Amino acid sequence: MSILQPAPGVSWSGDGGEHTASWFSASGAAAPKKVVAVNDSLTADDAHRLAAHGTAMLWQGDYHNARQLLSAMARRLPTFARAKDEDVAKAFYRYRQGRAHRARMLGLVLIPLVPGPAVALRRAPDIAQAWMSAAGAVEEPTVTPLQDVLGAVGAYEWRRNGLFVQELDAKIHPHYGTFAPIRSEYLALVAETALPVVAGQPAPLAFDIGTGTGVLAAILAKRGVQQVVATDSEPRAVACAEENLHALGLDNAVTVVQGDMFPPGRAPLVVCNPPWLPGTANTLLDNAVYDPKSRMLRAFLAGLGQHLDAGGEGWLIISDLAEHLGLRSRADLLAWIAQAGLEVLGRVDTTAAHPKAMDASDPFYAARAHEVTSMWRLGIKS
Incomplete structure (x- = not known):
């Protein structure tokens, strides 16, 4: 995969002449219009x-x-401080605005790349494998934010080392831009909730919508679901899931398909773990956290009835953090379920166990401390 897409490049003056290079941004940011060449003499204040x-x-x-x-x-960038008695939803919106501003500011420190790929700077590390995994080949001189290089290197270490998943007794290796399953509580819900029964036997077929690393599809297959069809709209996620499932020896049990939402047909079990917070994604990893206007959540609920066998179950795995932050109400969720012709068969809850839920210094500690992750067992309303 080449990073060279039809897009404006960057230009700057230096060494007595004008220079140009291709532009790459992992977030899709536009090429900066004004670029100056700098060196080790630049101070942080001037930067x-x-x-x-x-x-x-x-x-x-x-x-x-x-x-x-x-x-x-x-x-030197300001840290977020929540005003006393500030509305939580407004505070969270302001917090995200601050994070976006911070990313834009830091994203203006650029470095040169050359075919290899390599960083054309003194004492630069070997980034070839990390960059190839994240963005593909560099075919001509290219300029990119230093943050993107650091992100690619960090993601490659995650991929190389892997993340142990207790429910699989094995490691999952997340690719660049694919969210790592670091919150084990929602994995346990899928591993421990009784499977729907079809003709006296556990469900032989399941759909996993938005599979990401493939971890939920793998858990279902390990539990004995004979065939799992896992979908994702992102090519990165499809490649990641296929690699993980192959390493786990589950190629024959799970088929990974690139596509938006549901595969053709119906299944007695349809599982979805959509992004948990309404909001705009600013980075690749944000896509796993933020769901603009709850689009994926609503699409799953609206389409579930057309892809669920009679008597089957749809498992919606979602946190209520959005409710505590004032971004979505429980009434909204229940209304979308009812409007889709679905009913709640049951719900399994688990409390949050991640570090932020226990960090009293976090400006949204009150919301995070009360977060509950739930598996909503949904069926077609009779």
């Missing part, structure tokens, strides 16, 4: 001032000094 005026800085010094500059810039 902050340039970024505040929308000027991008193409680093031409030492790679490790560029990383230190980025860290120093980050320390």
